[in-house]
Amino acid sequence: MDNRFRDFIAGKGLKATKERAEILQEIIGTVGHFDPDELYFRLRAKGSKVSRASIYRTIPLLIEGRFIDEVERVGKHAHYECVVGGQHHDHMICIKCGAVLEFYSPTLEDLQDDLCRQHRFSKVRHHLEILGVCSACDAGETQE
Amino acid sequence: MDNRFRDFIAGKGLKATKERAEILQEIIGTVGHFDPDELYFRLRAKGSKVSRASIYRTIPLLIEGRFIDEVERVGKHAHYECVVGGQHHDHMICIKCGAVLEFYSPTLEDLQDDLCRQHRFSKVRHHLEILGVCSACDAGETQE
DNA sequence: CTGAAATTGAGATTGAATCTCAAAACGGAG
DNA sequence: CTCCGTTTTGAGATTCAATCTCAATTTCAG
Structure with missing residues (x-):
């Protein structure tokens, strides 16, 4: 190690x-x-x-170096978004440019409900943030 | 509204x-x-x-009141965990007692990979926190 | 060894979030 | 509408995790 x-x-x-x-x-x-x-x-x-x-x-x-994982903190400080008149969705956040991609997957929601049921856990809400590199930055990357 | x-x-x-x-x-x-x-x-x-x-x-x-959603901040400050010698997993966090339930679902991981592929997004890592009430607190709740 | 470059510690600084408390606003009862 | 106990507010102080500063120290290639 x-x-x-x-x-x-x-x-x-x-x-x-x-x-x-x-x-x-x-x-x-x-x-x-x-x-x-x-x-x-x-x-x-x-x-x-x-x-x-x-x-x-x-x-x-x-x-x-993949020795530890961040468990809680995601961004620097709190961010919110209005839910009224919109549908729930999760986020993909680009670690290069900070772009935020919103996505929604019923399959993902169902799967989470299943997992909660298995653990006898009453889900109230969830946060899923996928961090990575967006297609635009990925394209730029290879050119350098 | x-x-x-x-x-x-x-x-x-x-x-x-x-x-x-x-x-x-x-x-x-x-x-x-x-x-x-x-x-x-x-x-x-x-x-x-x-x-x-x-x-x-x-x-x-x-x-x-479900008028807004928290997008980023989850806990009060940063928490980490050692990844070495352990398997990746996500967390269910009890909003009553703070208990942390770790879980891992290959299906969930695969599904996320699929979604990233669909959005041409190169996933580096992700954070999924499901907030809710654990079975112990749920049981206590009904007795009050 | 030597020396340039990276890293460290102590303490100052930042800044989001929370707290304090007197003054103001709300809203039910009359 | 007015009165009055309760809730809520604003300004500024406070907290505290996280970051920055910079002189002193450590690392390591040559």
């Missing part, structure tokens, strides 16, 4: 620092969800000298 | 104020997404005297 991390870091032309290793190590030893501050206190309690800044700086790296 | 709003407000034993009406009116006239601050400036520009506090206080009401 540490190897995969070192490869990833090296592959990006970055440096393998003690702090980055400590942070990843602590995360690997974490069962379940965590937030950056928790992580900070956990590390400090173990005698590490890492700063919050390093944790906040390392997290995006670990996401990019 | 205004009627539905007045009914909703009255049904909750709250008061139908000018501010609440202005906020909803502006939202209904809004195409696409918005954030609370945008809304604030839009209203002030039109001569309204609403404060940010009222907007932030009204938004949860409008969500509850």
Whole structure:
């Protein structure tokens, strides 16, 4: 694992620092969800000298390298949309240009209802955001 | 629409104020997404005297009444989880007790891939959070 | 080793969201 | 309509996660 991390870091032309290793190590030893501050206190309690800044700086790296997943936060702050006179839909958001594609799939809705039934969970609402690259940016990409 | 709003407000034993009406009116006239601050400036520009506090206080009401949907923000701040040595999964989150149920559905994943293909969108990752009431809280509910 | 470049920590800063509380608005009773 | 208890509001203060700043430190290619 540490190897995969070192490869990833090296592959990006970055440096393998003690702090980055400590942070990843602590995360690997974490069962379940965590937030950056928790992580900070956990590390400090173990005698590490890492700063919050390093944790906040390392997290995006670990996401990019597929070591961790974001569970909750999607955007920077809250966004809403009017529902009146419109149909429910989900979103595809381009990570290059920020474009938002709205889509609706009855099959997807039904499937979610099924899954909730299986887990005896009363669905109230849901949020599905698919992040990726839109066709326009994808086209631009290959030309560079 | 205004009627539905007045009914909703009255049904909750709250008061139908000018501010609440202005906020909803502006939202209904809004195409696409918005954030609370945008809304604030839009209203002030039109001569309204609403404060940010009222907007932030009204938004949860409008969500509850199904007038608007939250598009981005899910929780209060960022949460993550380790992906190494684990399988991708999505979450059902109980709005009563905060319990997090993890689930995985290959069918759901495939369906998302299909939808992305249809929209010529290169999926990188996704977030699906189903909010509702877990079986434990649902059981407790009926006893009260 | 050496030195250029990247990274770090402490503390300052930002900014969305929330809180405080006196003043104003709402709405049921008369 | 008026009165009056209750709710709601606005301005500004506050909170706190997240980001930024910058001098000191660390990494690593040569």
